[in-house]
Amino acid sequence: MKKIISLLVVNLLFSSLVYTQEQHRAAKILEHLKNPSNEYILAVSHRGDWRYAPENSLQAIQRCIDLGVDIIELDFRLTKDGHLIAMHDETVNRTTNGNGNVDELTLDQIRKFRLKNAAGVKHSRQQVPTLEEVMMMVKGKVMVNLDKTESRWVKEAYEVLKRTGTIDHAIFKGNDDFDVMREKYGSLMDRIIYMPKLWSENKDVRSYREKFETTINPFYYETLFDNTEVETFKMIKDLKKDNDGFLAIALWDELCAGKTDELAMLEGPEKAWGWLVEKGATAVMTDRPDELLKYLEQKGLRNE
Amino acid sequence: MKFIVLSFNLLLVGLSLSCKQEKNNKVLDESTVLVEKNTNHLISIDSLIANLEDSNNNQVMVVAHRGDWRNAPENSLQAIENCIKMGVDMVEIDVRETKDGVLILMHDEAIDRTTTGKGNVSELTWEYLQTLDLQDGIGHSTSHKIPTLEEALVITKDKILVNLDKSYEIFDKCFKVAQKTGTVNQVIIKGAKTRNEVEKEFGQYLDKVYFMPIVRLANPDAPRMVEDYLKDSVPVAFEFTVPQDTIAFIEQFDEIREKGSSVWVNSLWPQHNGGHDDERAVLDQTIYDWFINNNIDIIQTDRPQVLLDYLRSKNLHK
Numbered sequence: 364m365k366k367i368i369s370l371l372v373v374n375l376l377f378s379s380l381v382y383t384q385e386q387h388r389a390a391k392i393l394e395h396l397k398n399p400s401n402e403y404i405l406a407v408s409h410r411g412d413w414r415y416a417p418e419n420s421l422q423a424i425q426r427c428i429d430l431g432v433d434i435i436e437l438d439f440r441l442t443k444d445g446h447l448i449a450m451h452d453e454t455v456n457r458t459t460n461g462n463g464n465v466d467e468l469t470l471d472q473i474r475k476f477r478l479k480n481a482a483g484v485k486h487s488r489q490q491v492p493t494l495e496e497v498m499m500m501v502k503g504k505v506m507v508n509l510d511k512t513e514s515r516w517v518k519e520a521y522e523v524l525k526r527t528g529t530i531d532h533a534i535f536k537g538n539d540d541f542d543v544m545r546e547k548y549g550s551l552m553d554r555i556i557y558m559p560k561l562w563s564e565n566k567d568v569r570s571y572r573e574k575f576e577t578t579i580n581p582f583y584y585e586t587l588f589d590n591t592e593v594e595t596f597k598m599i600k601d602l603k604k605d606n607d608g609f610l611a612i613a614l615w616d617e618l619c620a621g622k623t624d625e626l627a628m629l630e631g632p633e634k635a636w637g638w639l640v641e642k643g644a645t646a647v648m649t650d651r652p653d654e655l656l657k658y659l660e661q662k663g664l665r666n667e
Numbered sequence: 668m669k670f671i672v673l674s675f676n677l678l679l680v681g682l683s684l685s686c687k688q689e690k691n692n693k694v695l696d697e698s699t700v701l702v703e704k705n706t707n708h709l710i711s712i713d714s715l716i717a718n719l720e721d722s723n724n725n726q727v728m729v730v731a732h733r734g735d736w737r738n739a740p741e742n743s744l745q746a747i748e749n750c751i752k753m754g755v756d757m758v759e760i761d762v763r764e765t766k767d768g769v770l771i772l773m774h775d776e777a778i779d780r781t782t783t784g785k786g787n788v789s790e791l792t793w794e795y796l797q798t799l800d801l802q803d804g805i806g807h808s809t810s811h812k813i814p815t816l817e818e819a820l821v822i823t824k825d826k827i828l829v830n831l832d833k834s835y836e837i838f839d840k841c842f843k844v845a846q847k848t849g850t851v852n853q854v855i856i857k858g859a860k861t862r863n864e865v866e867k868e869f870g871q872y873l874d875k876v877y878f879m880p881i882v883r884l885a886n887p888d889a890p891r892m893v894e895d896y897l898k899d900s901v902p903v904a905f906e907f908t909v910p911q912d913t914i915a916f917i918e919q920f921d922e923i924r925e926k927g928s929s930v931w932v933n934s935l936w937p938q939h940n941g942g943h944d945d946e947r948a949v950l951d952q953t954i955y956d957w958f959i960n961n962n963i964d965i966i967q968t969d970r971p972q973v974l975l976d977y978l979r980s981k982n983l984h985k
Contacts, residue, residue, distance in 0.1 A: 410805065413804060413805055414697070414737040414738065414804060415697065415737070415949075418805055429694045430694060451805075457806065480804075480969070481736070481737065481803075481804025481805060482733065482736045482741045482781075482804045483780055484736075484935075484969060485936070486935070486936035486937065486938070486944075486946075487946055488937075488946060489946075614807070615807060615808075625809055625810060628699060628738075629810070650803070650805075651698075651699075653696070653697070653698040654698050654699060657698065
């Protein structure tokens with residue numbers, strides 16, 4: 364009997380181990396992020412799955428988790444009373460049934476509003492979530508890419524991440540030179556995951572990257588190119604050489620030489636997402652997470 | 668004894684597997700078809716019309732609000748084409764007239780939210796509107812253009828029924844476009860009007876296109892309004908708005924269908940259906956059972972794919 368009980372215990376331990384491992388999908392994603400590969404292309408969903416539920420809502424986040432998205436890009440802004448909330452625009456007008464600037468409203472006031480669905484469709488029951496709620500939801504499941512916090516609210520965001528135990532779940536990003544970020548945030552820059560953006564408009568984009576390489580040495584870059592002649596596109600070669608990840612943004616023409624989600628819809632995914640992957644993208648940000656994941660799986664580009 | 672442990676073991680594995688599978692099944696598929704899959708739901712327009720006119724069969728019709736706005740700009744040709752591919756029965760689109768008299772698809776009075784331009788439709792020319800692009804659901808420009816009513820009706824011809832919203836006041840012009848495109852038999856107009864009003868304002872069209880009265884059940888006059896319409900030459904359907912699901916009138920839906928009118932209720936928002944709406948149904952599709960159980964046989968939805976899948980699973984849709 365003892366034997367049986369101990370076997371049962373082992374059994375339960377084993378199954379709970381399996382369970383914990385499943386809970387730690389976020390850790391696996393971080394490994395992929397640190398070791399970019401052309402066999403596992405990371406799927407990054409823009410503002411959650413906003414076709415499915417209101418942009419930047421908990422339901423849009425849960426949907427991404429269910430679909431198997433790796434990283435969810437979300438926007439955060441600071442309320443008048445110092446809370447970070449998920450909101451893209453400076454005002455709440457487009458995405459909620461309320462009015463006003465986020466920085467002139469308190470969290471309590473914003474809580475009273477209800478989110479709108481895409482296409483401005485009203486009458487959702489959902490509220491604007493805080494960064495804290497978002498991090499509790501994603502913990503162990505998926506990573507997030509924090510937009511709009513750059514050069515403004517990194518400290519505030521870091522406090523929330525620390526409190527929720529999710530510092531390793533969040534990717535910060537930004538356009539500022541390293542010196543500016545260091546000046547502003549000091550040693551915090553060594554403790555967060557930071558993904559600099561390589562903009563084609565930046566004339567000194569090479570030295571901009573060089574400064575990051577010799578300091579915090581990021582393992583990923585968001586790479587934007589209007590066309591294939593610009594410097595940022597040519598720099599993909601360097602990223603590959605250094606084994607750095609290359610996040611392509613398939614949202615709009617000017618960000619990815621026209622190889623957008625829309626092109627994928629109209630002319631087939633090979634011409635858009637396929638092209639980006641062929642050029643070396645190891646992660647793709649999309650407004651079509653469901654379709655992108657199906658495509659990547661079908662192409663064998665999701666080998667864990 | 669070992670056997671017991673082993674079977675317990677298997678049970679555990681089995682349990683965790685079945686849990687996993689259930690979770691996978693829960694992920695609804697609302698994606699646009701990139702690689703042709705097995706979906707060929709094209710139904711002939713004759714059978715769509717026959718279904719619309721038959722208020723007593725068990726088939727539930729699906730109406731897509733503003734087209735498939737999740738996967739294409741609202742009121743775009745692509746949003747209509749997506750609906751046709753899905754096997755939606757009727758697409759709801761909004762008609763407005765430009766300054767120079769062209770009928771276009773546009774929901775708002777102003778073009779600001781849905782296009783790359785600014786201003787009110789009634790103050791803008793078609794020449795200008797043609798230069799603009801439609802925006803997607805988060806307000807970013809796309810390669811899709813503002814369609815004219817004519818373009819829209821051409822692609823719907825013989826494929827899908829069309830509910831022209833906001834067209835009542837400008838119906839003389841809309842009707843001409845429907846005639847020109849050969850789609851008169853596919854057109855549905857709705858209005859929150861009494862029988863008297865409709866006969867006076869819309870009489871000449873009542874034997875040409877389908878008119879459906881909208882009846883708000885919060886209105887104390889609702890039962891009398893319905894009675895008026897049911898006297899003779901009954902409408903093909905009534906649209907009811909049902910603010911609470913405790914309203915007694917719901918029990919008459921059955922009888923109304925027996926008398927020859929279908930019953931249309933929106934699943935769009937809670938105030939249309941006593942809280943049995945799309946937002947809840949997407950998390951739990953049995954929410955749609957409220958419609959089925961209450962003899963509602965036309966549902967306008969913001970979740971056409973989810974609703975179609977559910978109805979098909981119950982053999983309530985082809």
